[in-house]
Amino acid sequence: MFHEPHIQTEKPRGWIEIICGPMFSGKTEELLRRLRRAKIANQKMVIFKPSIDIRYGQNKIVSHDANYFPSLPVKHSSEILKNAGSAQLVAIDEVQFFDEDVVKVAEELAVNGKRVICAGLDMDYLGVPFGPMPQLLAVANYITKIQAICLVCGSPATHSFRIAASKDQVALGEKESYEARCRQCFNAGMKAKSA
Ligand code: ADP
Ligand code: MG
Ligand code: ZN
Numbered sequence: 566m567f568h569e570p571h572i573q574t575e576k577p578r579g580w581i582e583i584i585c586g587p588m589f590s591g592k593t594e595e596l597l598r599r600l601r602r603a604k605i606a607n608q609k610m611v612i613f614k615p616s617i618d619i620r621y622g623q624n625k626i627v628s629h630d631a632n633y634f635p636s637l638p639v640k641h642s643s644e645i646l647k648n649a650g651s652a653q654l655v656a657i658d659e660v661q662f663f664d665e666d667v668v669k670v671a672e673e674l675a676v677n678g679k680r681v682i683c684a685g686l687d688m689d690y691l692g693v694p695f696g697p698m699p700q701l702l703a704v705a706n707y708i709t710k711i712q713a714i715c716l717v718c719g720s721p722a723t724h725s726f727r728i729a730a731s732k733d734q735v736a737l738g739e740k741e742s743y744e745a746r747c748r749q750c751f752n753a754g755m756k757a758k759s760a
Contacts, residue, residue, distance in 0.1 A: 713745030
């Protein structure tokens with residue numbers, strides 16, 4: 566379980582937290598948990614998500630458990646900087662969909678004293694690092710990597726296996742298009758697909 570760092574300095578110090586893992590691993594749930602706690606502490610916060618993610622409507626982040634928090638849809642990472650305002654906490658869900666500049670944006674926010682929490686897929690449906698995630702993980706202060714449950718064998722699942730036929734890196738979908746799998750069952754599935 567992640568505990569918020571306790572930092573005492575005259576000037577508030579910012580930092581970057583990353584929550585990563587495959588689909589259905591509970592990234593959004595964990596993000597919502599941290600946001601609920603910050604809200605109780607009356608922290609000023611703003612929550613962003615990429616505007617291409619319209620699965621549950623534009624203006625909220627929603628977990629597969631149907632919990633949610635209002636959020637601002639943005640296209641480019643520069644809009645995050647513009648809209649962060651005086652927030653003490655800046656959260657970004659589905660951060661893997663953003664451009665590479667999101668790394669600089671997160672760092673700038675942190676340098677300006679903000680707590681930055683990014684949640685996103687570490688790998689795409691081919692098992693390849695997703696978009697800006699490797700760079701974000703490299704500059705993060707805190708990393709939480711979580712797993713789902715493999716739908717084939719029940720082991721901890723690190724991968725998002727695409728059941729649907731699309732070959733685009735970005736293909737929005739839910740249980741009808743993806744399932745969480747462990748590395749072994751993911752590899753077996755990929756082999757079967759290419760056979
Ligand atoms: P993420 O943001 O990582 O995609 P969410 O936080 O939206 O995940 O949802 C996590 C929830 O998804 C779990 O608490 C559980 O209710 C549900 N779920 C569906 N499939 C799985 C799975 N294969 N393993 C674990 N949880 C699953
Ligand atoms: Mg999510
Ligand atoms: Zn498995």
